[in-house]
Amino acid sequence: MKLYYSAGACSLSPHIALEESGLPYEAVPAPTKTKRLPDGSDYRRINPLGYVPYLVLDDGTGLREGPAIVQYIADQAPDRKLAPANGTLARYQLQSWLNFIGTEIHKTFSPLFNPAMPEEAKQLNKDKLRERLQWVDGELAGKQYLMGDDFTVADGYLFTVTNWAQPMQIDLSGFKNLVAYRERVAARPAVQAAMKAEGLI
Incomplete structure (x- = not known):
């Protein structure tokens, strides 16, 4: 490949x-x-x-x-x-996470990289991102990873897009579960x- x-x-x-x-x-x-x-x-x-x-x-x-x-x-x-078996409810839950990360987080970050985007629009996107990340932070309470104890491909995706928070000046420090989760993912070989x-x- x-x-x-x-x-x-x-x-x-x-x-x-x-x-x-x-x-x-x-x-x-x-x-x-x-x-x-x-x-x-x-x-x-x-x-x-x-x-x-x-x-x-x-x-x-x-x-x-x-x-x-x-x-x-x-x-x-x-x-x-890295993914539950096809046809299982857990697989659809994984797909739900992948879709959420793609549409609600990834695509909300995208306009922030566009220098032509007005600052007011960027701020609206940042506000939406904080709302979505607040929800994710709650979902991570008591969990190692998004799906529980096992790392899945959804975790690699969430880690990737939340890496963009710092260069886009979005402070994650208030999301303690997300911050701890990101540290766990970052430490994986x-x-x-x-x-x-x-x-x-």
Whole structure:
């Protein structure tokens, strides 16, 4: 498998999933700003949408969208328990988390990266993010991870998007469960390996 990623972007989530899975893969930088691959070619020739993550399977099939990619990775290494079995209620609960993180947190962060976005609009997004993170903080009470005691691909995704809080000047210190959770996730060897590979630590 080949993962196209941009350092620190949402593609860190499948990068973490791949490290957690133990599956063989190649990580290829595809910077979102330049769209230039290491060989100088245009990334859009591989993924016409030009964004990351993008996973190319061994047979050449491409898979896009982080929540789909991380579930695919989890299903290739079921012994790692990165996702509950398909068809179980727990799997739908995982998908619920992935959708919530994608639509309510990830996409609420997105406008903050746009320099053309008016400050008033950015503030509205920050306020919404604080509301959503307050709810997540409550959901993490008494839990190691989002789904309980087991780390899943949803945890890699939540960790990735909440990494953006500091550069976007969103203070997480009031969310004690979330802060402790982020420390637990950051300490995992696979998370450390993915972040080192992307030059984030």
